[in-house]
Amino acid sequence: MKKQYNKSVLEGLNRIQRPNEILKESDLKQLPPVVAKYINFTGAVCQPMVSHFFMKTSGKIRGNPDEPWMKFKSEQYNFTDLYERFFYIKAIKSGIPAYGLHSLKNGKATMKIKLLGLFSLIDTEGTEMDQSETVTFFNDMCMLAPCTLTDPNIEWDIIDDYNVMARFKGPSTISAKLTFHKDGRLIDFRSEDRYELIGGKSYRLLPWRTPVSEYGTFHGLTLPKRAEAIYERPDGDFTYITLSLDDIIINPLL
Numbered sequence: 001m002k003k004q005y006n007k008s009v010l011e012g013l014n015r016i017q018r019p020n021e022i023l024k025e026s027d028l029k030q031l032p033p034v035v036a037k038y039i040n041f042t043g044a045v046c047q048p049m050v051s052h053f054f055m056k057t058s059g060k061i062r063g064n065p066d067e068p069w070m071k072f073k074s075e076q077y078n079f080t081d082l083y084e085r086f087f088y089i090k091a092i093k094s095g096i097p098a099y100g101l102h103s104l105k106n107g108k109a110t111m112k113i114k115l116l117g118l119f120s121l122i123d124t125e126g127t128e129m130d131q132s133e134t135v136t137f138f139n140d141m142c143m144l145a146p147c148t149l150t151d152p153n154i155e156w157d158i159i160d161d162y163n164v165m166a167r168f169k170g171p172s173t174i175s176a177k178l179t180f181h182k183d184g185r186l187i188d189f190r191s192e193d194r195y196e197l198i199g200g201k202s203y204r205l206l207p208w209r210t211p212v213s214e215y216g217t218f219h220g221l222t223l224p225k226r227a228e229a230i231y232e233r234p235d236g237d238f239t240y241i242t243l244s245l246d247d248i249i250i251n252p253l254l
């Protein structure tokens with residue numbers, strides 16, 4: 001799987017053109033005021049637009065509330081031109097390493113998990129995955145590349161001073177509610193368009209949230225550093241991942 005990850009990333013890096021454009025204050029005029037305030041809060045104004053980025057994260061993950069947490073480390077590339085995302089993860093399950101690859105490419109998403117990199121635990125794809133990974137990609141745009149919220153494929157509706165609804169026409173068309181603090185920070189992202197994978201075989205559509213608990217500074221940008229992902233299950237909220245952003249590089253060279 002690491003070979004496939006590296007191959008997909010290399011294709012993207014060979015294709016992508018590093019942007020010459022700088023994000024200007026005037027680019028934010030068409031956005032809801034609270035979204036423009038957030039982009040200013042992050043320090044993205046007067047910085048280069050984002051064509052792609054590389055990030056490293058670490059944290060813990062689990063499949064169900066009664067399962068033990070597994071520590072993980074991951075690396076990821078996103079490419080904004082074709083809405084591509086490649087996420088490679090290594091976790092420790094009962095002392096044994098498990099490896100995973102989430103790919104969103106050509107509008108199609110796949111997820112593969114292998115124990116020891118050999119024995120398949122999960123191998124799934126389909127319209128539910130396509131839609132779910134589009135939600136995740138848009139979440140990445142909001143959290144990690146806020147200048148991309150000027151994308152014309154996003155439609156905005158203002159709910160109140162601190163909440164907006166976004167409709168993103170990406171590989172799939174999805175919606176999400178963004179909630180902001182009065183100081184401009186994005187503090188929560190909630191979508192009803194993401195599926196939870198059950199037992200590696202079936203899906204159910206559930207509200208999905210990624211509340212942010214801490215911000216950090218990364219190469220001049222103020223971005224979410226600690227967050228978690230939660231499914232709002234009928235029997236109560238289920239936090240299945242907590243993560244820390246360890247580093248992010250905007251528009252890295254090949």
